[in-house]
Amino acid sequence: MATEPLSQNEIEDRLRELPGWSVENGLLTRTYRLGTHFAATAMVVHVARTQEELNHHSALTLGYNTVSLAVSTHDAGGALTVRDFELARRVEAFAPVHGAA
Numbered sequence: 001m002a003t004e005p006l007s008q009n010e011i012e013d014r015l016r017e018l019p020g021w022s023v024e025n026g027l028l029t030r031t032y033r034l035g036t037h038f039a040a041t042a043m044v045v046h047v048a049r050t051q052e053e054l055n056h057h058s059a060l061t062l063g064y065n066t067v068s069l070a071v072s073t074h075d076a077g078g079a080l081t082v083r084d085f086e087l088a089r090r091v092e093a094f095a096p097v098h099g100a101a
């Protein structure tokens with residue numbers, strides 16, 4: 001998949017489609033809150049499998065009942081690319097299955 005850096009307008013356009021996601025310190029970021037620690041842990045496994053499928057990996061953090069992702073594209077020097085937003089879209093699509101908000 002392309003690794004050209006997205007422009008600010010392209011980033012803003014894509015963020016509008018991803019409520020809850022934001023750019024923090026240059027990283028596409030989201031924290032999900034789940035009902036239990038175990039539900040959060042199960043979601044981490046699901047995210048990890050998706051990241052392997054996409055060959056695109058976030059900094060993935062498990063809290064007591066939260067799952068946080070922060071991602072940019074290393075191959076683009078840390079810029080945001082379509083690969084980051086594809087990961088976000090995939091996770092956003094299955095997050096409700098885990099009861100994530």
Ligand SMILES: C[C@H](O)[C@H](O)[C@H]1CNC2=NC(N)=NC(=O)C2=N1
Nearest residue numbers: 055056057058072073074075076
């Ligand atoms: C060699 C391997 O395909 C690359 O390093 C992949 C792995 N996962 C990755 N993850 C992220 N976030 N950015 C990358 O550029 C990237 N590249």
